[in-house]
Amino acid sequence: MTTHQPGLEQSAVDGLLQTVSQYLGHDVAPEWRGAAEAAPRHRFLPDRVWLSGDDEVLAACDRECEPERWFAAAYSDVPVVTQVNDGQEPADLSEALPSSSASVPSIVFRMLELLDLAPGMRVLEIGAGTGYNAALLSHRLGDVNVTTIEIDPAVAELARDALKATGYSPTVVCGDGALGWGAQAPYDRVVATCAVRRVPYAWVEQSRPGGVILTPWCDDWTHCGLLRLTVNDDGTATGRYSADSAFMLMRTQRLGLRLFRDVVMDDHVPAESTTALDPWTVADSPIETQFALGHRLGDLWYAWDHDPGVEGVDTRLWVATADGGSWAAVDWDGNDSADHYTVWQHGPRRLWAEVEAAHRWWLDNGRPGPDRLGLTVTPEGQWAWLDDPSNSWSSG
Numbered sequence: 001m002t003t004h005q006p007g008l009e010q011s012a013v014d015g016l017l018q019t020v021s022q023y024l025g026h027d028v029a030p031e032w033r034g035a036a037e038a039a040p041r042h043r044f045l046p047d048r049v050w051l052s053g054d055d056e057v058l059a060a061c062d063r064e065c066e067p068e069r070w071f072a073a074a075y076s077d078v079p080v081v082t083q084v085n086d087g088q089e090p091a092d093l094s095e096a097l098p099s100s101s102a103s104v105p106s107i108v109f110r111m112l113e114l115l116d117l118a119p120g121m122r123v124l125e126i127g128a129g130t131g132y133n134a135a136l137l138s139h140r141l142g143d144v145n146v147t148t149i150e151i152d153p154a155v156a157e158l159a160r161d162a163l164k165a166t167g168y169s170p171t172v173v174c175g176d177g178a179l180g181w182g183a184q185a186p187y188d189r190v191v192a193t194c195a196v197r198r199v200p201y202a203w204v205e206q207s208r209p210g211g212v213i214l215t216p217w218c219d220d221w222t223h224c225g226l227l228r229l230t231v232n233d234d235g236t237a238t239g240r241y242s243a244d245s246a247f248m249l250m251r252t253q254r255l256g257l258r259l260f261r262d263v264v265m266d267d268h269v270p271a272e273s274t275t276a277l278d279p280w281t282v283a284d285s286p287i288e289t290q291f292a293l294g295h296r297l298g299d300l301w302y303a304w305d306h307d308p309g310v311e312g313v314d315t316r317l318w319v320a321t322a323d324g325g326s327w328a329a330v331d332w333d334g335n336d337s338a339d340h341y342t343v344w345q346h347g348p349r350r351l352w353a354e355v356e357a358a359h360r361w362w363l364d365n366g367r368p369g370p371d372r373l374g375l376t377v378t379p380e381g382q383w384a385w386l387d388d389p390s391n392s393w394s395s396g
């Protein structure tokens with residue numbers, strides 16, 4: 001099989017659009033169908049990609065060795081990883097972490113819909129990656145109206161080449177997307193394709209009043225979500241979430257903490273107490289619940305240890321702050337009907353008390369899901385809220 005037969009390409013694009021339509025619950029709009037046909041996804045993939053097997057471990061797939069598998073991946077509704085470990089591929093692929101990819105097509109088209117674009121609008125994309133999304137935007141809006149920023153020079157170069165080869169020439173900038181790109185501002189839309197923990201204020205500053213900022217969200221607790229903000233006349237931006245997609249974190253906002261290297265030290269002497277709050281309730285509940293808890297908890301993250309090597313402890317939940325300065329651990333002894341659990345806490349903040357308070361807040365407020373939660377971005381910082389921006393608290 002060759003991957004250059006026009007009939008094959010066409011039927012692969014048709015098949016992908018059918019899958020995307022099923023996900024969206026309606027046909028892909030004609031303008032986006034036209035864009036997808038003009039910019040076949042496989043033309044944006046490098047010859048070497050990494051695909052997840054059943055075990056979720058990434059494995060390299062080379063076009064030359066496995067052309068059919070490579071081509072099938074391009075037209076499947078999956079992310080195709082195009083770079084690992086910032087370009088330093090490890091010898092042991094179990095240590096490979098995606099650092100650039102062609103995003104899941106159904107999410108790409110959903111985000112394009114959420115942007116609610118009209119002819120003549122100017123768009124700034126953060127995270128050019130393969131250039132595929134920039135090509136779709138350029139097809140719809142014209143090259144002059146699209147700017148895309150990519151932090152990785154090698155990735156930016158590949159995006160430029162792929163765009164040129166498919167007939168598009170939006171502005172491709174190599175730099176930190178957190179700074180935006182003032183030269184082409186103001187924008188009607190800013191769309192990020194990497195996730196943020198804090199919305200860079202430059203995106204608000206460089207948008208027109210009434211403009212939209214759409215970004216994957218990554219709170220430290222759940223690592224997922226999509227945030228759509230509208231830019232207000234007073235230089236703030238306000239909007240709401242949905243909880244359904246996960247993107248790689250913006251490079252300049254990575255936490256990079258390891259529990260036993262950076263947070264929990266041998267000389268720590270934690271305070272011991274007990275709790276009636278089952279750790280599984282807060283860190284193994286439906287994503288909607290965890291999303292609300294993460295929204296309230298701000299800078300807390302967690303990790304499970306399923307083999308703590310401590311007698312009588314089946315599983316231990318670790319909770320820590322994003323600066324690594326405080327931590328808590330809660331022990332579960334394997335007994336489903338236990339009514340209390342041992343808690344260990346270290347550092348200036350009592351993190352399990354914060355988790356208990358967030359859980360109480362969630363219950364007292366009628367168990368809110370992501371649709372009741374929002375964020376306001378101001379020059380001074382960002383504010384999380386429940387139901388209405390006036391009911392807010394600082395979120396960093």
Ligand SMILES: C[S@@+](CC[C@H](N)C(=O)[O-])C[C@H]1O[C@@H](n2cnc3c(N)ncnc32)[C@H](O)[C@@H]1O
Pocket residue numbers: 099100101102103126127128129130131132133134149150151152155175176177178193194247248249250251252
């Ligand atoms: C999921 S990929 C983007 C997918 C892309 N839009 C496409 O159509 O293929 C995320 C990209 O964001 C880039 N990125 C991460 N942090 C960034 C930053 N601070 N500024 C600009 N790009 C960044 C990554 O290098 C990666 O290429």
